[in-house]
Amino acid sequence: MPDLSVNLAGIQSPNPFWLASAPPTNSGYQIMKAFETGWGGAVWKTLGVPVVNVSSRYGALNYRDSRMVGFTNIELITDRPLADNLREIEEVKRHFPDHPVITSLMVESREEWHQIVRDCENAGADGHELNFGCPHGMCERGMGSAVGQEPDVLATITQWVMEVATKPVIVKLTPNISDITEPGRAAVRGGADAISLINTIQSIMGVDLDTLVPQPYVDGKSTNGGYCGPAVKPIALNMVKNCAQDARIGLPISGIGGIENWRDAVEHILLGATTVQVCTAVMHFGFGIVREMTSGLSRYMDEKGFETVGDMVGRALPSVATWENLNLDYKVVAEIDEQKCIQCQLCYIACEDGAHQAIGLPEGNGRVPFIIEENCVGCNLCSLVCPVESCITMVRRDDAESVTTWSDRVAAGTAPTSFNDQRGGGVGHYVPEPSKGIGKISR
Numbered sequence: 001m002p003d004l005s006v007n008l009a010g011i012q013s014p015n016p017f018w019l020a021s022a023p024p025t026n027s028g029y030q031i032m033k034a035f036e037t038g039w040g041g042a043v044w045k046t047l048g049v050p051v052v053n054v055s056s057r058y059g060a061l062n063y064r065d066s067r068m069v070g071f072t073n074i075e076l077i078t079d080r081p082l083a084d085n086l087r088e089i090e091e092v093k094r095h096f097p098d099h100p101v102i103t104s105l106m107v108e109s110r111e112e113w114h115q116i117v118r119d120c121e122n123a124g125a126d127g128h129e130l131n132f133g134c135p136h137g138m139c140e141r142g143m144g145s146a147v148g149q150e151p152d153v154l155a156t157i158t159q160w161v162m163e164v165a166t167k168p169v170i171v172k173l174t175p176n177i178s179d180i181t182e183p184g185r186a187a188v189r190g191g192a193d194a195i196s197l198i199n200t201i202q203s204i205m206g207v208d209l210d211t212l213v214p215q216p217y218v219d220g221k222s223t224n225g226g227y228c229g230p231a232v233k234p235i236a237l238n239m240v241k242n243c244a245q246d247a248r249i250g251l252p253i254s255g256i257g258g259i260e261n262w263r264d265a266v267e268h269i270l271l272g273a274t275t276v277q278v279c280t281a282v283m284h285f286g287f288g289i290v291r292e293m294t295s296g297l298s299r300y301m302d303e304k305g306f307e308t309v310g311d312m313v314g315r316a317l318p319s320v321a322t323w324e325n326l327n328l329d330y331k332v333v334a335e336i337d338e339q340k341c342i343q344c345q346l347c348y349i350a351c352e353d354g355a356h357q358a359i360g361l362p363e364g365n366g367r368v369p370f371i372i373e374e375n376c377v378g379c380n381l382c383s384l385v386c387p388v389e390s391c392i393t394m395v396r397r398d399d400a401e402s403v404t405t406w407s408d409r410v411a412a413g414t415a416p417t418s419f420n421d422q423r424g425g426g427v428g429h430y431v432p433e434p435s436k437g438i439g440k441i442s443r
C-alpha cells in the first residue's frame with residue numbers, strides 16, 4: 001500500500017486531502033463528520049470579527065447538462081462568535097488528534113492578529129492560514145484580497161503573525177493579481193512557512209434577463225463575487241505551477257481550485273502542491289467524495305510506482321517549458337477512425353469554419369469526413385469537438401529526431417522579423433455562387 005501521509009511545512013496529515021476554508025468547515029460538527037469520512041485535514045472557515053451575511057449569496061454557471069461547472073459566492077468570513085469556534089476546535093482536536101486543524105484568520109490590527117493567533121493555538125490549532133484572498137466584501141474593508149494585492153502589506157502582516165505564532169503559517173494567495181509570484185515572494189519576506197492558492201476569482205456570474213439584476217439576487221441588487229469550482233482548475237494549476245517553479249519562493253504549497261476527484265488532486269500535486277484543498281465539490285457532492293479520492297490516489301501511486309505522495313510533488317514541472325523552447329519540428333496530424341465515426345460532421349464544421357479547412361466531406365452518399373493532410377496543422381480542434389472517444393487521434397508525422405525551437409531560430413537568424421517574411425499561402429479562393437445564396441472555396 002502506498003503511503004498517503006504528508007507533511008506540509010511541519011503539519012502532519014494522514015492524507016493530502018484537506019477541506020478548504022468555506023461553509024463545509026463552518027463548525028466542529030461538520031469537520032468531525034468529514035474526518036470520520038476520510039478527510040485528512042481541514043482549514044476552518046475564516047475566523048475574525050463575526051460578519052453579517054446577505055441572502056441569497058451563491059450563483060452557478062451550468063453548461064449544457066452539467067450543473068455547477070462554475071460557482072460564485074458573495075459570502076464573507078464566519079458569522080459565528082470566536083468563542084464558539086474555539087470551543088469546537090478544542091473538541092475536534094480531542095476526538096481527532098491526528099488530523100490537522102488549520103485556523104484561517106482575517107483581522108485588521110497587529111493586536112488583533114496577535115490575539116487571534118494565540119487564542120487559536122490555545123484551542124489546539126495545528127497551523128494558521130492567513131486569508132489574504134477573499135475578493136468581495138472584506139476587501140472593501142481593507143482585508144482579504146486588498147492585502148493579497150499589496151505585496152508589502154502582505155509581508156508586513158505576515159511578520160506580525162510570525163511574531164507570535166508557534167505553529168506553521170500558511171499564506172493564502174488571491175488569484176486577482178497579474179503575477180501570482182509577487183505575493184508569493186512577499187509571503188517569503190514575511191517569514192511564512194507555506195503558501196496556499198487559489199482563493200476565488202472576482203466575477204459576475206451572469207445577469208437575470210427578466211429582472212436585469214446579476215446573480216446572486218439580493219433584494220433587487222447584486223455584487224461581484226468569488227468564482228470557483230471545476231471551471232477555475234486550469235487557472236489554479238497555472239498559478240500553482242508558477243509559484244512552484246519560482247526559486248525565490250521555494251515554500252511548500254497547498255493547492256486549491258477546481259478539485260473534484262483524485263485526478264484533479266494528482267494534477268495539483270504533480271505541479272507542485274503537497275496538500276490539496278477542496279470546497280465547491282464538497283458543497284456539491286458532500287464529504288463522501290473523499291473515499292474515491294483516497295482509493296483513486298492509492299491505485300494511481302501503485303500503478304506508477306510512487307511510494308509516497310512526496311515522491312510525486314512537482315514531477316510534472318520539468319515538462320513545463322516556456323513557449324520559445326517548444327520543438328517547432330514536432331508535427332502531428334489528425335486521423336479519423338472510420339469505424340468509430342458516427343457521421344455527425346462536427347469535426348468538419350469546426351475545422352472548416354473555426355480552424356484550417358483541413359477536413360473534407362466525400363462526394364456522393366458517404367458521410368464520413370476525411371483529413372486533408374497538407375492543410376492539417378495538428379491543432380487538435382477536431383479531436384476535441386468529436387463526441388466519440390478515440391475516434392479522432394493525432395498521429396505523428398515528423399522524423400522524431402530533429403528539434404528546432406523558436407529560440408534556436410532567433411539565434412540562427414531564421415525567425416520571421418518583418419510582415420512578409422513568413423511563407424505565403426492560404427487555402428483557396430472564395431467563389432460566390434449567387435444562385436445558391438452562398439459561396440464556396442475553390443482549392
Ligand SMILES: Cc1cc2nc3c(=O)[nH]c(=O)nc-3n(C[C@H](O)[C@H](O)[C@H](O)COP(=O)(O)O)c2cc1C
Nearest residue numbers: 020021022046073198199228229257258278279280
Ligand atoms: C461559499 C464559499 C465561501 C468561502 N469562504 C471562504 C473563507 O471564509 N475563507 C477562505 O479563505 N476561502 C473561502 N472560500 C474559498 C475556498 O476556500 C477556495 O479557495 C475556493 O472556493 C476554490 O476552491 P474550489 O474550487 O474547490 O471551490 C469560500 C468559497 C466559497 C464557495
